[in-house]
Amino acid sequence: xxxxxxxxxxxxxxxxxxxxxxxxxxxxxxxxxxxxxxxxxxxxxxxxxxxxxxxxxxxxxxxxxxxxxxxxxxxxxxxxxxxxxxxxxxxxxxxxxxxxxxxxxxxxxxxxxxxxxxxxxxxxxxxxxxxxxxxxxxxxxxxxxxxxxxxxxxxxxxxxxxxxxxxxxxxxxxxxxxxxxxxxxxxxxxxxxxxxxxxxxxxxxxxxxxxx
Amino acid sequence: xxxxxxxxxxxxxxxxxxxxxxxxxxxxxxxxxxxxxxxxxxxxxxxxxxxxxxxxxxxxxxxxxxxxxxxxxxxxxx
Numbered sequence: 001x002x003x004x005x006x007x008x009x010x011x012x013x014x015x016x017x018x019x020x021x022x023x024x025x026x027x028x029x030x031x032x033x034x035x036x037x038x039x040x041x042x043x044x045x046x047x048x049x050x051x052x053x054x055x056x057x058x059x060x061x062x063x064x065x066x067x068x069x070x071x072x073x074x075x076x077x078x079x080x081x082x083x084x085x086x087x088x089x090x091x092x093x094x095x096x097x098x099x100x101x102x103x104x105x106x107x108x109x110x111x112x113x114x115x116x117x118x119x120x121x122x123x124x125x126x127x128x129x130x131x132x133x134x135x136x137x138x139x140x141x142x143x144x145x146x147x148x149x150x151x152x153x154x155x156x157x158x159x160x161x162x163x164x165x166x167x168x169x170x171x172x173x174x175x176x177x178x179x180x181x182x183x184x185x186x187x188x189x190x191x192x193x194x195x196x197x198x199x200x201x202x203x204x205x206x207x208x209x210x211x212x
Numbered sequence: 213x214x215x216x217x218x219x220x221x222x223x224x225x226x227x228x229x230x231x232x233x234x235x236x237x238x239x240x241x242x243x244x245x246x247x248x249x250x251x252x253x254x255x256x257x258x259x260x261x262x263x264x265x266x267x268x269x270x271x272x273x274x275x276x277x278x279x280x281x282x283x284x285x286x287x288x289x290x
Contacts, residue, residue, distance in 0.1 A: 069251060070246075070247075070248065070249060070250055070251045070252075071250075071251065071252050072250065073250040073252065073255070075255060075257070075258075076257060077257075077258070081255065082252070083250075083251075083252025083253055085252065085253065086251055086252045123258060124255075125255065126252055126253040126254065126255040127253075128256075128261075129256060129258065129260065129261040130261060141258065143258040143275075144258040144259070144260075144261055144264075145263075146263070146264065146271060146274040146275060146278065147278060148275070148278050148279060148282075152282065153278075153281075153282075158282050158284060161282050162279075162282075163275065163278070163279035163282070164275065164276065164279055167276060167279045167280070168279065168282070171279075171280075171282060171283040174283070174285055175283075175285070178285065
């Protein structure tokens with residue numbers, strides 16, 4: 001198995017925020033922390049695009065490089081995780097991350113930064129798998145249950161893909177080559193079938209004069 | 213009287229010595245950092261616990277099948 005990755009198809013994302021809600025619900029994420037969010041470019045303008053963003057579990061993660069207490073590690077599946085018992089909440093990882101993935105809960109009334117919280121690819125953290133301690137600190141460990149991240153599995157349009165990098169790249173490749181590009185992506189023929197689509201031999205012939 | 217005073221001094225000096233020696237047994241309050249190395253607790257692989265019980269092949273097969281559920285061309289047929 002290669003590395004676990006997310007891939008968001010901007011052609012499909014409809015900005016429903018289902019992924020954000022699924023993540024918050026599944027991991028019991030505290031108020032003020034969004035491990036995942038949907039970013040829209042050219043909002044309201046024809047041709048706007050939305051994309052769901054969280055920790056991308058970088059192969060060469062800058063957060064790992066800048067952490068002064070070295071609390072980050074990468075699992076053998078390529079998921080970037082961290083030990084909250086070590087984190088000092090300095091915020092260096094937030095400045096280093098190009099995706100704004102590290103989040104800091106407001107621990108006190110005066111805005112004191114708590115320990116960093118981020119997407120774990122639903123892989124928990126360095127506690128006993130599926131234990132109470134792991135859930136409280138890091139959220140649910142779906143990978144240990146043989147499941148994929150809740151955000152990707154809940155995505156209604158399957159814009160957000162999550163899983164083994166090679167496999168989701170193959171899914172995306174098949175999708176992109178099937179739907180074509182440019183004006184082929186949208187429109188009547190895409191929604192209701194294309195002329196070149198193979199007809200099933202068992203399908204009955206359309207009655208003459210019937211509605212099309 | 214002198215012997216009593218001597219005993220108090222001996223006990224006091226003994227207690228002082230024990231107190232000072234206790235400092236030598238103090239555990240370090242900070243982690244011994246090794247630059248560039250993960251310093252936290254070790255994590256176990258996702259297939260270590262139930263229901264996979266260390267069966268990596270079974271876990272990988274389950275994840276692969278689950279990933280294909282995101283491929284609607286395979287789910288509904290194209």
